[in-house]
Each structure stands twice: as C-alpha cells, then as structure tokens.
Amino acid sequence: xxxxxIIVKQGALRSQPSFIGQMLTNLSYGxxxxxxxxxxxxxxxxxxxxGQTGWVHxxxxxxxxxxxxxxxxxxxxxxxxxxxTTDELALAGKGFNKQVENQYKxxxxxxxxxxxxxxxxxxxxxxxxxxxxxxxxxYPIGGQS
Amino acid sequence: MNLEDKLISSLTxxxxxxxxxxxxxxxxxxxxxxxxxxxxxxxxAMTQVGTQIGAASGLISSSQAASIQKVATxxxxxxxxxxxxxxxxxxxxxxxxxxxxxxxxxNQTANKYINILGQTLxxxxxxxxxxxxxxxxxxxxxxxxxxxxxxxxxFITRGLLKCCKSEDAxxxxxxxEIAHVQEKHGIQAIEKSRITSALTxxxxxxxxxxxxxxxxxxxxxxxxSITDITGTLINSGYSKSFxxxxxxxxxxxxxxxxxNPTGLLDMLQIMKNxxxxxxxxxxxxxxxxxxxxxxxxxxxxxxxxxxxPSIRQKRFDNFSRTL
Numbered sequence: 324x325x326x327x328x329i330i331v332k333q334g335a336l337r338s339q340p341s342f343i344g345q346m347l348t349n350l351s352y353g354x355x356x357x358x359x360x361x362x363x364x365x366x367x368x369x370x371x372x373x374g375q376t377g378w379v380h381x382x383x384x385x386x387x388x389x390x391x392x393x394x395x396x397x398x399x400x401x402x403x404x405x406x407x408t409t410d411e412l413a414l415a416g417k418g419f420n421k422q423v424e425n426q427y428k429x430x431x432x433x434x435x436x437x438x439x440x441x442x443x444x445x446x447x448x449x450x451x452x453x454x455x456x457x458x459x460x461x462y463p464i465g466g467q468s
Numbered sequence: 469m470n471l472e473d474k475l476i477s478s479l480t481x482x483x484x485x486x487x488x489x490x491x492x493x494x495x496x497x498x499x500x501x502x503x504x505x506x507x508x509x510x511x512x513a514m515t516q517v518g519t520q521i522g523a524a525s526g527l528i529s530s531s532q533a534a535s536i537q538k539v540a541t542x543x544x545x546x547x548x549x550x551x552x553x554x555x556x557x558x559x560x561x562x563x564x565x566x567x568x569x570x571x572x573x574x575n576q577t578a579n580k581y582i583n584i585l586g587q588t589l590x591x592x593x594x595x596x597x598x599x600x601x602x603x604x605x606x607x608x609x610x611x612x613x614x615x616x617x618x619x620x621x622x623f624i625t626r627g628l629l630k631c632c633k634s635e636d637a638x639x640x641x642x643x644x645e646i647a648h649v650q651e652k653h654g655i656q657a658i659e660k661s662r663i664t665s666a667l668t669x670x671x672x673x674x675x676x677x678x679x680x681x682x683x684x685x686x687x688x689x690x691x692x693s694i695t696d697i698t699g700t701l702i703n704s705g706y707s708k709s710f711x712x713x714x715x716x717x718x719x720x721x722x723x724x725x726x727x728n729p730t731g732l733l734d735m736l737q738i739m740k741n742x743x744x745x746x747x748x749x750x751x752x753x754x755x756x757x758x759x760x761x762x763x764x765x766x767x768x769x770x771x772x773x774x775x776x777p778s779i780r781q782k783r784f785d786n787f788s789r790t791l
Contacts, residue, residue: 330552331597342591342724364594383597418670419554419690426687427561427694436564438572442603442621445579447587455584459635459780462726463592 327366327384329354334383336375340365343463346449347377356384547655547663552599552619555655558693559600559619562654565698566615566623570607573626578606578790581783585635586622586642592724593643594717595650602646606791611749612739615701616645618654626791628750631738632731635784636774639722640732647717653710657700658693665689705753715760716767729768736761 329350337344340362350356350370356379360367366384369376428436456463550558573579582604590602602620607613610627617623622645632638648654666689669682700706706714715732722729740757743750754760776784 331599332601334597342596380596382595418551418666418686419557419693421557422683423687423690424557424561426683427690430687430691434561434564434568436560438567438605439560439563439621442563442605443600445583445603446601447584451584452588452591455588456726459783460777461780464724464726 325358326371327356327358327368329356329379329383330385331383334379336368336370336377336379338377340367340378342380343453344378347375350379350383358384546660547652547658549667550655550663555652556599556619558655558690558697559617559621561690561694562617562697562701563621563623565694566617566701567605567607569702570609570611570613570623570625573606573608573791575606575790578787579604581787582606582624582629582638582642585639586646589639589643589721589725590620590646590649592721593646593650594720598649602649604642611747612743612751613749613753614641614645616648616654617701618649618652618697620649622646622649627742628739629788629791631735631742632788633734633738634731634774634776635780636722636727636729636731636776637735638731638784639725639727640718640729640735643718643721643727644714644732646721647714648706648710650717651710651713653706653714654697654701656710657697657706659696662689662693662696666693701753703752708755708759711755711760712763715763719764719768728771728774729764730771731774733761733764733768734774736764 329352332352334350334352334354336347336350338347339345355371356366356368357371358366358368361381364381365378366381367376368379368384428434455461586604587602590596598620600619602622604622604624606629607623607625609625610630611625612627612631614622614624614628622642624641624645628641629638632641666686669686669689705711718732719729722731736757739750740761743757745751
C-alpha cells in the first residue's frame, strides 16, 4: 500500500478509471489517500479520513507516495507518516505562491489580474459536460457508441 | 536560535554546503577511510554521508539533516520539480501579462461555450487535473493566435476562432493548447539557471515563511521567469518538436472524446490563407500550416471528412455568430 496526497485544489474521485466515470466527490488539497492499484494513469484509492473508495487520476496525486512499512497502522494517525506528509505539503506551498504573487502585484500595479480571477470563477459541472456531449451527439471512447 | 535556524536563515547556499562538509568531516572520524573517500566523490554523496553521520552521532537532528540534504540536491532540480501549485501561480501571472497584449472578449455566452468544450477535452487528456483546473478565455483581436499559460489558463483570439467552421475544428484548436499544458511546455521556457535559483531558495526556506530578503529575491526570479515564458509564447514560439507533440497529443484527445481530428486539418487549411506575413501571430510562433497539415495527415489515420450532426453544427453556428 502507498500513501499519497491530493495536490490540486479539487481532486475528482470517480467511480471508474475514466474521465466519463461518475464523479463521487471532490477531494480537497492535502487529503491523504491510500493507493491500492494503478491502471492507465489512474489510481484506485481509499480516502484515509472517510474510508471512501474510488478512482483518482494520477495528475491529482503527489508523486512521492510513501510505501507503508509492515505493521504500520492504516488509520492515518501515525506520527511518523503524518509528520512527513505535512512537511512535504508545507514545502509544496512555498516557492512561487500567493505571497510572491502579491509582491509581484505591488511591483507591477499595471498588471490586471481581474480577468484571471473571472476565468477561475467560471466553473463547469460534470452534469453540464454530460449534457453537452449527449446533446452534440459526441460519443467518447468507453461511452455510448 | 537553534542550529537549523542559523543555517537556514543566515547562510548562503554555498556556506550551507560548506557547513555540511564540516559536519561530514566531524562524523567521518568515526568511520573507515575507504568510506570517507567513496562518500566524498560528489557533493551530494558527501552531503548524504555527512548528514547521516551527523544525525546518527547526535551532532544534528534528523530533520536538520533532511533540510541540509534538501538544499544540496536543489541544484539538480528541473522544471519538473515545480509543484502544480507553483505552476498555477506562474500561469496566473503569465495570463495577466498576456491579457495586456490581447484584451478579453467579454461575451459570456461565447466564453461559456468554449469553457464547456475545453474542459470536456481537458478531462480526456493525460493531465486532466492541474492545481486550479483548465480555464479558457476569448481575446478581442482579429489576429490569429492562441496561447496556453502554465497550469491551464488558455487564451484564443476571435481571429483564430473565425478560422474554425465546425465544433470539431474548434475542439482541435483547444486540444492543441491543452496538450501544451499537459506537457508543461510553458514552464520549460524558463531559463534553467532561474529554476535552480528558485528551487534553491525554496529548499533553504523549507516550511517557514519567507523573510523579506528571500521574498524579494524569489519575486525577482518570478518576474524573470514570467518574462521568459511570455517572450516565448508571444514572440519566439516553442520549438518545432513541442508543436509537433502538441498536435499529436491533440489528436489523441480528440479521438478519446469522440471528435473528428480532421477538424484540425480543416482549420489549418483556412488559417494558411488568412495568416499575414510579418504579423506577430501564429505565423511567427508556429510551424507553417502546411508543415502541420503534413504531420497530421500522416498520423490521424482513416477518418472521413467531417459531417457534424445538425444539432452540433447548429450550436457551433450560434457560437460563431457571437464573435
């Protein structure tokens, strides 16, 4: 078993290893998961906190998944595991981050970020995508033929 | 202030590495000479041996050893070591700079349409998840251009959209830009020395908040990195191999979703008659349409000319009328 963390704002947990698989929930940044299987860029996972299972694309997971040692508790309460994960996530949060962006903005007040924020606020749901595909008679591989 | 704080906050990277060597030498007195020689062959190996011994002997803690090792290995990092979150912040600023050149086209209906189509395609890519997701915006310009900022911020001019005569063709354009994000072509435009500089600062700072000096230094590196990327996107363009890769990955995405990849060919046929020599657009930053058409024809496989279902063509035509 390997432990990994969600490294995107919203990691989609799906029922199948496919982009057209039903979305079960969104996992938050930093959420710890246990990987039981990998296939074609997808990982079958169990959310340590809730026990929920499903598939997450590997692009949403930290690369440095840790292998659990024998006898290690899978509860996620291990001090050793928790500490290592927190360190990695804290490091990931450094570097080019909000603090640097704010400093950049203060140095470059002529650069307007308002449309970038607007872009991010326009979200598209899974339901809208399914409807869009159906209405346009677009049939993904693995979907309706 | 403890030893780790002193190391991290007051020493330059070189001093830090020298300090690591001193720890190594203190520890090395306790092990055979043969191990000393083999362990000192490279700075990284030296650091590893020294920090392990220092930690084992109680001279430094295991976390201090980890911090020192992290700094020493920073010099060997590459663009792949930028986290998705860092790529996202780079992309936000690259996008903001791009929007200074091409102003946004604020039609909500049109932008919603390309976001539904674009996000559908992005989910079928080899990188469906970026830190902040994929987002698309039309730019109010008749120039023929599209730009993909790191992390998934994608911009398309009205001029390029008008080269598309079907949803399949538009899907081809968006899939090409998604492929640039998937392959992280944007952050590869950052000079390698800047990547090393940034990751070294990050490594030294570890999990702490940036001090003003480090923040100023990192922000300068950030500014230069943005200039590297926007210069490549707007002026020089990516290498031909990156463009070829983006076209081929676009075909894969289109096939997965169920769009006809010959749509991209149709778009390129129109584009080649509309590009104006000397303009700072696709003509300057991409291989010629003829080169791309030849590549695609050899790789698409057997696909019939596009015959969109009428309902798909109707919604595309409705979109086109908003441009």
